[in-house]
Amino acid sequence: MITDYDFGDVSVEREILEAAGAEVIALQAKSESDLFEVAPTCAAMMNQYARVGKETIARMQKCEVIARYGVGVDIVDVEAATERGILVTNVQDYCTEEVADHAISLWLTLARKLPDYDRATHKGIWKWQSGQPVYRLRGRTMGVVSYGKIGQAIGARARAFGVDVIAYDPFLPADVAASLGVELVSKADLLARSDYILMQAPMTPETRHFLSDAEFAAMKPGAILVNTGRGPTVDNAALYRALTDGHLGAAGLDDPEEEPAKRANWTPSGNPIFTLPNVLITPHAAYYSEESIRAARVTAATQVAKVLTGQPPDYTVNAAALALTNT
Numbered sequence: 001m002i003t004d005y006d007f008g009d010v011s012v013e014r015e016i017l018e019a020a021g022a023e024v025i026a027l028q029a030k031s032e033s034d035l036f037e038v039a040p041t042c043a044a045m046m047n048q049y050a051r052v053g054k055e056t057i058a059r060m061q062k063c064e065v066i067a068r069y070g071v072g073v074d075i076v077d078v079e080a081a082t083e084r085g086i087l088v089t090n091v092q093d094y095c096t097e098e099v100a101d102h103a104i105s106l107w108l109t110l111a112r113k114l115p116d117y118d119r120a121t122h123k124g125i126w127k128w129q130s131g132q133p134v135y136r137l138r139g140r141t142m143g144v145v146s147y148g149k150i151g152q153a154i155g156a157r158a159r160a161f162g163v164d165v166i167a168y169d170p171f172l173p174a175d176v177a178a179s180l181g182v183e184l185v186s187k188a189d190l191l192a193r194s195d196y197i198l199m200q201a202p203m204t205p206e207t208r209h210f211l212s213d214a215e216f217a218a219m220k221p222g223a224i225l226v227n228t229g230r231g232p233t234v235d236n237a238a239l240y241r242a243l244t245d246g247h248l249g250a251a252g253l254d255d256p257e258e259e260p261a262k263r264a265n266w267t268p269s270g271n272p273i274f275t276l277p278n279v280l281i282t283p284h285a286a287y288y289s290e291e292s293i294r295a296a297r298v299t300a301a302t303q304v305a306k307v308l309t310g311q312p313p314d315y316t317v318n319a320a321a322l323a324l325t326n327t
Helices: 012-021 054-059 078-083 094-112 115-121 148-161 174-180 186-195 213-218 236-244 290-308 319-326
Strands: 043-049 066-069 087-089 141-145 164-168 196-199 224-227 250-253 279-281
Touching: 012 290, 054 078, 054 319, 066 290, 078 087, 078 236, 087 174, 087 290, 094 115, 094 148, 094 196, 094 279, 141 148, 141 186, 148 196, 174 250, 174 279, 186 213, 213 236, 236 250, 236 279
Parallel strands: 043 066, 066 087, 141 164, 141 196, 196 224, 224 250, 250 279
Antiparallel strands: none
């Protein structure tokens, strides 16, 4: 069962899964209740944006694996799946280059005031002052929140522009940070020192509204924020206040807090950040390239095919917990 997809079709998945003897049924679920009817009979479930929560998992009678299209599994109740003996898999290492490129693109676009210049020239204003002030990048400080593979790729790219890179990541060992040549700092230190803050944090209960009013107030005046991690890690109402009162310079978001792809009916009218000229928003597209989309689809389907044919999958989220449960 494929809960939802925005690829146009599921031909890639069908080819892999039908070869493994599975029948593929594709839905376009926009709420968890859309899955209740199919949950009892499915042997496997794959999800892109639809939440597979406790209520769905409680109805599963035959399911062996829940496979997420992507790295994050915050929309799967992994604990409930583990309790039911269901394996959860994800897709790893498929879009590192794309997300890092996207983050740097948003940063450079905002730092060099390209939207301001573009709007001015389209109105017939041919003055370098239309983007003023623009500051030199070299010698300034970029703070990266979460310094995993994507954070590291962002840092490597940023250094080419001469910025100093610092990072906040409580899970990164100090010796690893030293080998990467990055200074690990506290959250407070990162907020106070950074001219640019690039968020790559995963979505957990601890990271929800990781940046809110207090954090924005602690940032440098004119700082630029880029979030290519999960939308809800940034409090959009607080961000709007920080941008409109002039404390923050600009923001680039790959997903707003409400995460539109996970909603049945959405318009930008419900979020005032869409009215601001100093905010760039992309439709959760940082991970996208033709190559990465295909890799995600092939990998997710392959995990399901392996489980259903008795083979160990490549990327598991709860395999260790299941092993403990079974001992």
